[in-house]
């Protein structure tokens with residue numbers, strides 16, 4: 562349950578039974594071939610495997626001596642992001658646990674949509690908790706969640722963003738533990754949640770590894786030189802990175818939300834600007850003041866706007882296995898514009914942070930090297946807020 566000094570279960574007594582029941586269920590499912598057969602039987606529905614392909618014009622944009630940039634198209638999954646991988650896996654666990662009701666938190670709305678989608682598919686009642694600020698800025702996804710038959714609870718407390726949605730979801734879970742499973746949307750929360758989410762999301766890195774080898778056998782190259790992903794709670798990053806963890810020749814780079822700049826104090830770059838702490842039941846890096854008060858965060862992208870991060874990424878930061886940088890809001894808009902206009906792919910604003918990071922890394926690594934980028938989601942949900950930025954774009 563620990564990733565170095567990180568992880569654990571910092572939860573009230575009232576949650577212990579439910580969490581240990583989940584652990585038992587996960588442990589048995591994980592080692593049960595018929596569970597994975599059932600999971601893979603939904604690949605046609607999810608659109609797995611997602612494709613991996615070279616982004617020639619994005620690579621050219623990075624410059625004549627830049628490394629090749631490869632895109633792992635999690636944006637083409639059903640519902641438009643990597644979130645479906647985890648939502649589907651966890652609803653199969655909920656079924657095994659005999660639960661009949663699902664709750665979840667959401668910030669960008671992608672996890673909310675993915676959860677509402679699998680609840681419709683499996684006939685379970687669904688309530689999504691979402692900060693009121695995110696209800697406003699991701700309105701398209703709120704509409705989709707309701708169309709899928711789920712209800713949305715708009716959370717007015719605190720900063721009215723993802724952190725507050727998680728608080729509310731956890732609070733409501735305690736009331737209905739026996740009927741309800743909480744499909745947590747990122748690699749956060751008390752053990753076993755970070756391990757569950759990473760396990761389901763690791764389909765991203767496993768497929769990428771195989772696809773890269775197959776696509777590069779002619780040049781006798783079996784591994785990329787770097788993998789890069791944006792980091793909110795850390796699920797698409799750990800999903801892309803964990804299958805490469807023990808391949809030291811593959812650099813791992815996470816790109817966080819630098820907001821108005823890490824020095825400005827208005828950001829969500831937890832690993833870059835945070836310290837060891839506890840948030841939402843887990844010991845990890847958090848953004849907090851000297852009294853341990855969790856800081857308010859800012860990001861143009863709702864899915865990265867969170868003061869915590871998964872414990873596995875925290876351990877990789879401290880062990881040096883992965884590096885983390887911050888892309889500002891402006892950098893993200895640049896990544897958004899560049900991918901749209903060089904590859905015809907409109908990314909989620911979250912993903913745009915990784916695109917910006919990939920261009921910089923491609924210039925750094927140089928010719929003949931290869932970078933795989935987790936293209937975590939599509940940008941339909943963001944076009945309204947980007948429209949306001951269009952003059953800058």
Ligand SMILES: CC/C=C(/N=C/c1c(COP(=O)(O)O)cnc(C)c1O)C(=O)O
Nearest residue numbers: 668671672746793794795796797864938
């Ligand atoms: C679970 C809360 C986060 C959400 N989304 C986060 C997100 C992220 C960041 O989440 P992680 O992969 O968990 O770091 C990256 N890309 C897209 C397209 C996202 O939607 C959500 O509610 O949809």
